[in-house]
Amino acid sequence: MQHKDIWRGLDQLAARHGLSASGLAKRAGLDPTSFNPSKREGPDGRPRWPTTESLARVLEAVGAGFDDFAALVEGRRGGCAPLIGFAQAGQDGFFDNAGFPVGAGWADVRFPGLGTETVYALQISGDSMEPAYRSGDRIIAAPGAPVKAGDRVVAKTAQGEVMAKVLARKTARLIELASLNPDYPSREFKPSEIAWLARILWASQ
Template structure:
């Protein structure tokens, strides 16, 4: 059985793995932004622990597509780890580094270790520049899963056929193309036609 501290640790790690705060995780799950606040974790006088509801945990897990087994592993520190290749954003824009499905090709990549990454084709990208602040900053590393189909609200990495690589939030995904929201309010969103897209991959973990 998970302890009170483990449950809340799991919530914090669940948020962090996709670059969210606990408040951001609650909003992503369609709940009040204060649902997972630190102030909600004990009684007002601090004498009694408060637990998140089963429903709120279930909604959070569904929002970031994590099952309870993996959540429990995060909470207890027993999550599995694996090595994934690390690729720079500048490299990701060059031809020859990826196949048509967006999987990295070749050998000799530097590798980094991340927990809880199931996609056999997952790899890490190192963020460069400020176009993704405050969510991702220069030097942050994100793990992407090209084998997972993104859905509305997911953060994704997209490469255009012109070699532009960007991390955005998926607003709409249709046969005609994508509508993307910028992670940095100083940068505009984007609309891309299907013919303009080389590949896209869902962000499943962030190290900051």
Template sequence: MIRQEQIWGALDKIAEDNGLSPSGLARLAQLDPTTFNRSKRTTNQGKPRWPSTESISKVLSVANVTFQEFAQLVDGNGAGRVPVIGFAQAGNRGFFDDAGYPVGGAWEDITFPALHDPTAYGLRIAGDSMAPVFRDGDLIVVSPASNIRPQDRVVLKTTSGEVMAKELVRRGAMGVELKSLNPAYEDRYVEARDIDWIARVLWVSQ
């Protein structure tokens, strides 16, 4: 099982390899300079805290470190395996159960830094309908178990098999209002009865 200190240690190693302090690495990633400080690694109650997936993603991008390289830094044997399919495949039957969790044996597995979410899976983007946020070839990691809040990026599948990635504007008992990531495509409102499942996007690899 991956421990918090392994993740922090990997971030410290990336900072060291780039001749930076943890604060310097945070600045490079355009984060608050205190993001990786020792004081931020525990809660006020003294319990270990996980760095956010968003902050890790920004560090990997600016430091030009791949997910696989980061996983090796965390622990060569401790990285998780994430099932992945193409975005277009997500609309087909047999890949998800009724709750939107991945099922079946047709998924590709990839090594991925520990997300501490055994339900997470990956979708490979195809086309430009989600540009410039998600581009053709990007890998997005999705969590059906995570709570969803306004302004979260989400993937939604309709009962007719349509799959879309957009920003959640509002979610109510009658349906969800979604903002398109690509302004060339229309925003959407999907009634609750037409939603097969909706899941939060945790991470994007660009």
């Protein structure tokens, strides 16, 4: 990650929110000249880097996460995923048999570049995944991605229940799904009782 990449990321973050570099600095409560081109090099021509404090304040001011900023710095385009809440997700008609989103009712949410995966977003409800995920957080899930013990997953049962859990065990006879919140017990299913599992790739908190 080079000096010019960090500044390019800041410029692109500003443009995404309809701001100049000066406007971005001002929104974050910084000196409006903090990100001006003249401040990016010292009098001797050596590069100046933005401080971690200024980066943190900028990200907070525009409601962006560090992953999102890193995507801009690295030149990853990011994209949009269809978004739906867990309460709706449990209803019929929102997923096909492989766990891909179908039908109407989906909104869109932006996320950092994650490669070529086909993904969708779900908005967490409830507290069974605290402290990792809290109600209102958005998670990006990839149906069809390989899953292994220890992965955080979205699971849909044959009865239509959708949940975010940790895959504790998966054998020919048993699928055990654990909650990160110790107040909630693990749940065990026969493989035939699980319609699909989708690995969680990313979360917006």
